[in-house]
Amino acid sequence: MRKRTTAGGVVFNVLNYAMLSVLTICTIYPFLNLLAVSLNESLDSLRGQVYLWPNSFTLENYKIVFQNDALYGATIRSIARTVLGTALSLICSVMLAYTLSRKEFFLRKPINLIMIVSMYVSGGLIPTYLLIKNIGMTNSFWVYIIPGLVSVYNVIIIRSFFDQLPEGLIEAGRIDGANEFQTLFRIVLPVSMPVLATITLFVSVGHWNSWFDNYLYNTRDNLNLLQYELMKILMQSTQQVTSNATGSVASESLRQITPQTIRATMTIIVTVPILFVYPFLQRYFIQGIMIGAMKE
Amino acid sequence: MNAVPRQSLWKKARSQYQLLIMAVPFVLLIILFSYVPLWGWIMAFQKYTPVKGIMGSEFVGFDNFVTLFNDDRFLLVLRNTLVMSIMSLVVGFVGAIALALFLNEIKNAAFKRVVQTVTYIPHFVSMVVIANIVLTFLSPDGGFVNLLLMKLGIIHEPVYFMSKGPWFWVIHTLTLLWKELGWSTIIYLAVIAGLNPETYEAAEVDGAGRFQKIWHISIPGLMPTATMLLILSLGSIVNTGYESQFLLGNQLTRDYYEVLDLYAMNLSFGSGQYSIGVALSIFKCFVSLFLVLSVNKLVKKAGQSSLF
Amino acid sequence: MKKKLLLGLTLVLAASVFSACGSKQDDDGQAADGNGKVTYTMQTWDSSWKWDTPINKQLEEKTGVSFDYVPVLDSGATTGKVDVWLASGDYPDVINEAPLKIGKYKDAGALIPLEDLIDQYGPNIKKRFGKYYDLLKDEDGHIYSLYGVNLAKEPSPDSQPSFVVQYDVLKDAGYPEIKTLDQLFDVLQNYYKKHPKTADGKDVIPFSGLSGGLLDITPGLNAAGLPDHGFYAIDGNNNVSYALTSDANKEYIKFLNRLQRAGMLDKEIFSLNAETAGAKITQGRVLASYIPGWLMRGYEKSIIANGDFDKQYAKFSILANETVVDHSNALTPTSSSTNLAITNKAKHPERIIKLIDYLFTDEGQILVNWGIEGTHYDVVNGKRVKNAEFDKKVQSDPTAAAAAGIVGPFNRFSFGNGAKLDDGDYATPVTTDYIASTYDDTTKDVLSHYGKKTWADFMDKPEIYPTMMWQLNTPEDAKPIAIKLEDIWHKEIAKAILAASDSEFEAAWNGAVEQIDNNGKAKLEEMMTGVWKEFMERYNQAVK
16 A cells, blocks of 8 residues: 655645634633633732733632532532443443334334434423422432433444444344344444544533532532532632622632632632543544454 | 234244343333423423422413423524524534544543543533633733733734623633533544444555545544434433523623523513423424434435434 | 343432432421520521521521521523422522512412511511511511611712712812713713813723613602602602603703714613723723712723722712702612511421511621621720721622621621611621721812712702512513613614704603504503502502
8 A cells, every 4th residue: 555645645644734723722722821810819800901811820719619518529520420320321332222223123113213303302390300309319429320321322323333333244143043132242343432432421421510410409519410519610700700799708718719710719629530530432433443353 | 103904013022032131121221210200291281389299289281391491582582592502412423523523633641541531620610610711711911822822913902702692602602512522432433433433544555635535434434423423412402401601791781691491481481480481392393303304314314324 | 232232221320329318318407496506497598698607607606597598590591490489399498589589489488477477576676677567568467578667868979979080080170069961961072072082092981881771760860859669750649750852851961962963972872781990980081971889880990900009980979950859869767678588397387486576686787787796896095996807808809798797698687887876886897987998099189179978969959768669579561662662762862862862862852752652551540550550559558
């Protein structure tokens, strides 16, 4: 195989690298800016001239946030939710998607319809809350996992991927006498790494970032998640600014942690773990994963 | 499913029992959490207050819908919603697919990894922060864009971008693109990664250049997923949310940034509070389903792989 | 493989089973009898508060009552949690809400009437409210919510007018006392001519501010001398009118237009928010603005932290013209805003009333306002004084106040800053002397040029109003109209502010007025007049 490098190819490469570099610089700006703000003294940030570098370096903001003892338990719970939720969700979504990619499955069309329609209908906040309450999931850890167990969007993506797998793959399995479970787990999944990595990313990020279900359904402090605790800190700093502080002792504090600073600190705290997870999954986005399976 | 002799159905079920085990529990779960709460739709036909509950709230028929649609601003708001959604949809799609294709041409693994990781970060940054960055960037008072344009001599006075109505749509679309581009590209990267490299190698042997490979292999490989995601997104075209519009808009651009969700929120402060929200929800649901199902049919007719 | 799968499925099934029995302990931890220790769940609106503080411990010792705080983070628009509570019946024992929401709970039958309990267990509440006690009652004669009584006859020493002018500008002009908009315009124009840029080369912006209501509603009504009834003005006959389109408000919009035409109005004032406007103000580029105290305080902390003492702002009470009489400094006999109500979930509610009653005693007031003697305050020469060490802690650690319990859900029962207790000393540490002592030297110097001790001294004589319009329970149907009119106002008046000539201004103003008139103004005025008149009737009855 000869690789032909043409002049056009070189130009394209240079332009490509250049364009992507510009894109990278543009998109990294918010993150660097937030990092700078989070490391900048809160009152100084009010002056608004923090761009890429803190003008008045301090670790105070992180200290204040971490001072909150509730964060430790909340982080553990968030990790537990993310790991358990992602694992269960993956298994269930993959199973459902697999059945929908089997053209001979007799319930295929009705289930597809049920799923698609469910994506666009919603009963609203109150009926959903009453439902959760009536099945006893309020104030419980499982409300984080069960209602969101099967995301139709994810199932459809996985199904679409399965649809594009060559029939020969499945046939080979059938010939060897594999049943559906074995076909799925031994044959289909190993060559589906890219889509599995993608869905793992989507689902785990979803779990890691969610706080509204925490807020709505769980009033016990010992069920709180990281994002919710951080959200509380943010809300309270916003409220302290807007609440009528006349006569309030708190307003006399010369230090004030502004919502702007909290938001920046929060974003960094929540985003950094995700930044570590992605590169780990990224190695599955390598072309040629299929090769191994096809070569008999 | 058409009329099938019951026996055959039962037999089918028995022979596919494994698939049933793999599917039915989760479908039931979906039904439980998505369809069961739909009894709440009756609130749209009442003057519902949580106080009186479903039983006690007054039944008003289609009054809430009338309130929703009758306002003289409704059409304007609908226009804004559709324009911004479609702009975002088109730009977002083309952008995500293009980025995936360009990234795929990068051979340096480290560079590729860095670009991928960095470009999706704005997805995690709150819209409040993004909006403030955009406002500062476009500010007529020392904002970067104005300074640059003046230095280049293109303009002599700073331009107050955020005051211009139609520009709002462009600014909003670009802001959303900036925020979501990296994240939306991930799925396409995954699809490309799953394409058979042998096809590429075969094409190369046949003398295909870079662009031909992209045109004849990569893009057709992405099409099924892209079509599917496009149809799904079409369904959400009326579901814009209101946060980004509200944060970027101001009293000068009101006629351009007010979208359906914002409009409904304002209406829902009165006695019809909850019900108006549900009425809007029902309206959106029907529009979405109509769009999704009809486009899906069209796509099927065109011979492309469809949603279902 | 099959085994793994079966395990997975069992997990899922087990999960659902566990979830079903997971939450049976949804109790409130209340004691069975009426004595001994009791815990109630209470909704709070600030999630930094916690029950576990020295001051609350003292409260618990005194009354045996403790609270489990349930923070609600709903903002105005998203009332998700409250609605959900009402619909599901899952609300806490004690709620703290604005009068409108209290009304919702009342209608749902979730609240218990309190007047009998107060008769029995709340003698101090009755005593302190005095002739205003009947104001607590609803139209049907029951009391459903409790709030504080305002025993202070002066405005709080730390209140301040909202028109702010930079010290430098005043110094340059010889410390004039700016009383009208025209005066302000002239002072700003003179200074701006001499100083178009700041010391570090940035453009000076003579007048800036936040967009929205703080641009085109609040300052106008303030300058028109109207008390803060939201969008409304109330005349001597208790008729409510929509104040935005009144001639009084026109003066201020004219002022903004004048500034704009002279190039003195911030070009992007329509899109500034607290953060972006704050940046300009703290950088010292803005000469004057309209910023209410609670927002200004944050900005000034930043200015002081940066050492720019002469870039601070003086606060003046500025009126549209010489003929306007300033009625804007309003005091109400009660401090109804976020009010306390007891739901039917609370067992032995009299315990809660007893606790609140304690708060209305001198001892209780000292505890929640001053703290614990020796820790938070000291007695020096017979007078209470803030404890220096604790004060320093509060100054440097923003979480210290909440950790001590000196801020919490009970402060709103305070008798008011400047009010005195039976022992002759102040009910709260916020006194004129204290506030004056917190000023830096530059501020003290500026104030001395005007012969005033605190910024509160610039505010006109306070007037006692029965209540402010926004404290009343407005009819639900009025809200959509009010919101719609507000939106129309913002949109239309922007044209007037941006007008390039007098005729354009008049056309834009008239256009705005017309739009407002045609979109339900009369109906709104009628509804609000009804609400006000009805309240005044009850007020006059009660206060007889």
